[in-house]
Amino acid sequence: MNTLNTTVTSEAEMPEENVVPVQEEKPAETVIEEGKTVGRPFSDDAKFKLRNVEVFYGQDRAIKNISLDIARNEVIAFIGPSGCGKSTFLRCLNRMNDSIDICRVKGSLHLDDQDIYDPKRDVVELRARVGMVFQKPNPFPKSIYDNVAYGPRIHGLANRKSDLDDIVENSLRKAGLWEEVKDRLDATATGMSGGQQQRLCIARAIAVSPEVVLMDEPCSALDPIATAKVEELIAELSESYTIVIVTHSMQQAARVSHRTAYFHLGHLVEVNETNKVFTSPEHELTESYITGRFG
Amino acid sequence: MQPANLLLLTLVLAVVAYGLGYARSRALAMPLGGIRHLKSLPFYYGARAALWCGIPALIVLALWAAFQGKVIQMLVIGSLPPEMIPADEGSASLLLSKISNVASGALPPGFVEAPIVEAAERLKALRGQSRMLMSALVISVAVLAGFLGWLRIRPRINAREQVESILKWLFFACAALAILTTLGIIFSVAFETFRFFEKISFVEFFFGTSWSPQTALRADQVAAEGAFGMIPLFTGTLLISAIAMLVAVPVGLLSAIYLSEYANKRVRSIVKPLLEMLAGIPTVVYGFFAALTVAPFISNLAASLGIEASSQSALAAGGVMGIMIIPFVSSLSDDVINAVPQSLRDGSLALGATQSETMKKVIFPAALPGIMGGILLAVSRAIGETMIVVMAAGLAANLTANPLETVTTVTVQIVTLLTGDQEFDSAKTLAAFALGAMLFLATLLLNVIALKIVRKYREQYD
Numbered sequence: 001m002n003t004l005n006t007t008v009t010s011e012a013e014m015p016e017e018n019v020v021p022v023q024e025e026k027p028a029e030t031v032i033e034e035g036k037t038v039g040r041p042f043s044d045d046a047k048f049k050l051r052n053v054e055v056f057y058g059q060d061r062a063i064k065n066i067s068l069d070i071a072r073n074e075v076i077a078f079i080g081p082s083g084c085g086k087s088t089f090l091r092c093l094n095r096m097n098d099s100i101d102i103c104r105v106k107g108s109l110h111l112d113d114q115d116i117y118d119p120k121r122d123v124v125e126l127r128a129r130v131g132m133v134f135q136k137p138n139p140f141p142k143s144i145y146d147n148v149a150y151g152p153r154i155h156g157l158a159n160r161k162s163d164l165d166d167i168v169e170n171s172l173r174k175a176g177l178w179e180e181v182k183d184r185l186d187a188t189a190t191g192m193s194g195g196q197q198q199r200l201c202i203a204r205a206i207a208v209s210p211e212v213v214l215m216d217e218p219c220s221a222l223d224p225i226a227t228a229k230v231e232e233l234i235a236e237l238s239e240s241y242t243i244v245i246v247t248h249s250m251q252q253a254a255r256v257s258h259r260t261a262y263f264h265l266g267h268l269v270e271v272n273e274t275n276k277v278f279t280s281p282e283h284e285l286t287e288s289y290i291t292g293r294f295g
Numbered sequence: 296m297q298p299a300n301l302l303l304l305t306l307v308l309a310v311v312a313y314g315l316g317y318a319r320s321r322a323l324a325m326p327l328g329g330i331r332h333l334k335s336l337p338f339y340y341g342a343r344a345a346l347w348c349g350i351p352a353l354i355v356l357a358l359w360a361a362f363q364g365k366v367i368q369m370l371v372i373g374s375l376p377p378e379m380i381p382a383d384e385g386s387a388s389l390l391l392s393k394i395s396n397v398a399s400g401a402l403p404p405g406f407v408e409a410p411i412v413e414a415a416e417r418l419k420a421l422r423g424q425s426r427m428l429m430s431a432l433v434i435s436v437a438v439l440a441g442f443l444g445w446l447r448i449r450p451r452i453n454a455r456e457q458v459e460s461i462l463k464w465l466f467f468a469c470a471a472l473a474i475l476t477t478l479g480i481i482f483s484v485a486f487e488t489f490r491f492f493e494k495i496s497f498v499e500f501f502f503g504t505s506w507s508p509q510t511a512l513r514a515d516q517v518a519a520e521g522a523f524g525m526i527p528l529f530t531g532t533l534l535i536s537a538i539a540m541l542v543a544v545p546v547g548l549l550s551a552i553y554l555s556e557y558a559n560k561r562v563r564s565i566v567k568p569l570l571e572m573l574a575g576i577p578t579v580v581y582g583f584f585a586a587l588t589v590a591p592f593i594s595n596l597a598a599s600l601g602i603e604a605s606s607q608s609a610l611a612a613g614g615v616m617g618i619m620i621i622p623f624v625s626s627l628s629d630d631v632i633n634a635v636p637q638s639l640r641d642g643s644l645a646l647g648a649t650q651s652e653t654m655k656k657v658i659f660p661a662a663l664p665g666i667m668g669g670i671l672l673a674v675s676r677a678i679g680e681t682m683i684v685v686m687a688a689g690l691a692a693n694l695t696a697n698p699l700e701t702v703t704t705v706t707v708q709i710v711t712l713l714t715g716d717q718e719f720d721s722a723k724t725l726a727a728f729a730l731g732a733m734l735f736l737a738t739l740l741l742n743v744i745a746l747k748i749v750r751k752y753r754e755q756y757d
Contacts (some may be wrong), residue, residue: 096645101559115713124647132645138638150656151646201642208646 030118032267035065038282039272040259043071047212047242048093052229053107055088055097062088062251065107066268069211075234075243077274081289089263090115090214093244094130095123111212128155131205135217137197138206139189144181146190147200148172151208159220167207175203178231195226202233206241213237215245219252231256250290254278262286296429298360305356305437312441316344319448335455340465343454344437346461347444352437358428371414373487377412394418414460429702432448484735487728495523496720499728502526506692508712508723525733527694531702535613536677537685538698542617544670547624555632556624556654567629573719574622578682585687596701604699612688613698617678620673627669631662664748671745675738681706704732 021111032210034232036054055063070076077085088097095116097103109116112216116126128151140145148168151157158164168185172178177199181187198218199205205213217233219227233242234256247253253274260277262285270283281287296304296371306632320340324330330337344362368391372380381387388412397400397415402410439596448454492500503519503524550570554563590611659666681704689701 010578091580094645096641099640124649127645128647132641134638134641134645136638138636138642139644149474150643150648153753154646154648154652154656204642204646 013082032264032268032269034229035067035266037067039270039277041068041261041268041271043069045072047072049081049108049110049113049167050092051108053089053092053105053109055085055092056104056106057100058102062087062093062266064266068268068271070244071259073240073242073260075245075257076259076261077257078244078246078261078263079248079250079253079289080269083265084247084263085266086263087216089268090216090244090246093212094127095130098123105164116208124155126153128208129210130212131202131208131210132212132214133198133205133216133218136221137194138147139192139197139200141190142185143186144172144189144192144200145185147257148203148207151204153241157208171203171207172200174206174233174237175199176236177194177203182277193226195229198222198226198230202230202237210241212242213262215243217246217248218274220248222235225253241255250278262289265288271284296426298356299558300431301355301356301433304559305349305352305433308434308441312348312445313341313668314346315341315441315445316411316448317341319445320450321456323448323450328344332451333450334517335458338460340448341455342458343578344444344448346438346439346458346733348441350461351440352433354462355436356429356433359425360670363425363429367418367425368547370421371418374417375414376410379388379408397614398422426631476489481735485726485734487725488732489727490720491722491729494725495729499523500525505696507709508708508726520724521664523722525730527692528703528705528708529698529729529733530694531688531692532678532704532706534609534696534702535616535704536674538610538613539617539620539677539680540674541671542614543620543624543673545616546594547621549627550621551628551660552623552630552654555629556650557657567626570625572621573619576619578619578680579686581615581619582682582686585611585683588610589615590687593699602699605701607689607701608689608699609688610698612684615681615687616677619683620676623673623676624669628662628666629673631665632670635661664751668745668749671741675689675745677735677739678738678741679706681710685710705734709734 003109028120048068050069051067052064053063054061055069066089080086081085091097092105092109093111093116097105105117111126111130115121138183140150142150145168148171149158149164152164152167159169169178169182172181177196179191180196181200190198194198198221202213202218205219219230222230231252233244237243238256245253257274259271260274262277262283263269264285269280270277270286272282277286278290281290315335317340320333320337321330324333324337327333333340355592370392372391377706379390381390391404393407394411397404397407397412398418401505404415430658449525476698500523503522505522505524506527507522509521550566554567554570558566586607590607593608593611594604594606639657639661640653643657648656684704684707688703688707690707691701692703692708693700696704709727712723712730718724726737
């Protein structure tokens, strides 16, 4: 019985060690060294300290040993071809991956030196500090006012109706939406244009006064004019918030972000100042991507 | 040949026509250089030949089967000696049944007059001839039309279009059949309802508070006066349905919320089918569960508390009915809750809302119209339910709001009015149709409202 057990365990451990190198997923011509990121991934004033992060979907390893710092009040853009794991990585930062049953996150993730994935950690408090804006505008089928007031009400941020009114007005002002909607706060939010809806979602996210705003391709469903407005908004918000933005548009990354991180097949290949990444990339995969050779 | 056999034979002929048509179209295509030179695929040429063969034959068969009885009857009656020709419809049908009884041997020929025996012989002969003729006609139509269809296979004919337009009409006919059946039921009920209101006044039926459906057989009968007030029946129905909904809505809704939002995949894959199995249990089984287990339990419990309760009660019937319709509520609500886009859940969770806050403030309001629709469908099911009430709630038409008393419902009264030997022109029997019509209107109204609500909801996310 004993011997049998030991054989089983050693056999079970073997493949796990075999999996780690992941030889076959590397493109033939370029070698990605796992856990090795060129450029400047770390920062002295880190809001997020992320070390050796790995994400599994069942047996699939979607994120492979990524270490990165996200600095206070910076705008960092995640770029990379589809399926490279940038959205998955983003969703680790406020534990939105929790709702996916088969998703497991390994490694150490800290927000202001507090462990994000501590089992005792209150997810509600985390998400109040780390807000999120999604790819497709997702206003609730409620009035504009109720959409913005949703978060403050849940977290009990307003004691009086007038306080709530102030929060709603301030948030809408910050999102550059106040002038457009101040006369129809009771109108249903789903009747707005796509660009307005997305700015409403941003207003909704900042209404709970988060410290970080995560944006998952916030402009991919918007037309160029609405996109320009949202980008302008991001520039303004960067004064008071840390912003992490996933984008498919390299122009957008170049316009709004301070640093840019290039993801490839679950690896974090290169992180650097945005203008460096786009003018003199250090890694050849980054160069291939930004010059449009793939992706 | 029997019509059923003939039907089968026609189908076989159609299959043969299909095979021949298929083969012929291929044979025609080969010299041209392959099937791609045909306008349609060989399948369509075969199907076209089969339809040519089958449809006219089936129409002939149907017409013949529909009219042969009447025609033969007329011939038989016409052949009787003039003094025996019946004067009115009633005696004609009596005479005809006599004749056909003699013909089938149920009535020995010695018991009836000679002309009737003769007529019976005639009837037999005519029936035999008719059958022969029908077989011959149907088979020849099938073969001829099939042959014609086979002959007219040309590479340039677009058989696909023809087949598809015929199929379209076939589908239409099927849909029309369902609608016509519904219309037929409505008209028959409406007609009998009018006859009922010739005997009983509207006021008594709609506003009467006592129900005791009996009509006097003799004028001097004691206790002859019947009462046809539907109010106790409808209040009974409402009481039992309300109890059922009180059970089904909270349990169904909360289990739907659990299944769609909280349960993991494994639990869901086990619990959901089990819950839906409740809808598959025959209502008669629920009925004796209610009558033998729940009703005595309730009356004992009430007795031990010092409350008076009858052995059959609205509570027992309504409670068990509620359990029966849980799956209606839970299944529909589950679908509706699942249809709320994941992006709304994400949006709420990302703002730091808990799962239950998200449910309460975002998902439930968004799903509410659909849930309401599901509940209304469940209500119309509860109103129409009969078996449980017959067995567990009793038959006494009490006008009461006390769930521990025995009550009766519209459906139960329809059953009791129509079971056993009945004369179809008394107010008692006709009352069943009037009740049926009212019930139909009530559930129809509920269904229309439910569908409207569900549709309105659909528009929101599509």
